Amino acid sequence: AQKITQTQPGMFVQEKEAVTLDCTYDTSDPSYGLFWYKQPSSGEMIFLIYQGSYDQQNATEGRYSLNFQKARKSANLVISASQLGDSAMYFCAMREGLDSGAGSYQLTFGKGTKLSVIP
Amino acid sequence: DSGVTQTPKHLITATGQRVTLRCSPRSGDLSVYWYQQSLDQGLQFLIQYYNGEERAKGNILERFSAQQFPDLHSELNLSSLELGDSALYFCASSVALGVFDEQYFGPGTRLTVT
Numbered sequence: 001a002q003k004i005t006q007t008q009p010g011m012f013v014q015e016k017e018a019v020t021l022d023c024t025y026d027t028s029d030p031s032y033g034l035f036w037y038k039q040p041s042s043g044e045m046i047f048l049i050y051q052g053s054y055d056q057q058n059a060t061e062g063r064y065s066l067n068f069q070k071a072r073k074s075a076n077l078v079i080s081a082s083q084l085g086d087s088a089m090y091f092c093a094m095r096e097g098l099d100s101g102a103g104s105y106q107l108t109f110g111k112g113t114k115l116s117v118i119p
Numbered sequence: 120d121s122g123v124t125q126t127p128k129h130l131i132t133a134t135g136q137r138v139t140l141r142c143s144p145r146s147g148d149l150s151v152y153w154y155q156q157s158l159d160q161g162l163q164f165l166i167q168y169y170n171g172e173e174r175a176k177g178n179i180l181e182r183f184s185a186q187q188f189p190d191l192h193s194e195l196n197l198s199s200l201e202l203g204d205s206a207l208y209f210c211a212s213s214v215a216l217g218v219f220d221e222q223y224f225g226p227g228t229r230l231t232v233t
Contacts, residue, residue, distance in 0.1 A: 050219075095222075
């Protein structure tokens, strides 16, 4: 089973409107982190926002917010007031911890959602 | 700018050759990760080092190897290159090994094998 599922291969949004990018995850570990990265056409991976499994409140970073629904195992990214520069690939990723405290904590990525902002 | 540097930015080489990709983590970060991004496989974890020691291996081929040096920079060595090794190779770093530590990515090295 895939650990990170992004069901929207591509999305369009009108400039200045809000958009939600979906992400569901699968883990049995109680300690995990969820991350969103943006990859513009230039190729670099830009860290956007992070949510820890024990965080009580949804994470926010400027125009980015993470709608974290733990029981449903979803961590959707909400971008408010979309800008043309938001056009990019967006990746959801998870990092799992092990109860023993050991582990490598590498990121497991979803397949990404390509967001296109329309003027 | 994430603070993670990677060189070279682009690399074009022939099948059967060997290349070395270099990564310098952010100042103070002890953990380095290597990822491969290809069209068919997506983003995949290859290998991780922490303070000079290998911590975990992912989907890394035997033809590939890596190391982290005392100054914490890391190198990924790819040998006997095949066409399918063409990909974007990312290095990422984090402060330590905490599950909640953010990983910051370098700009990547785009490898083209012809």
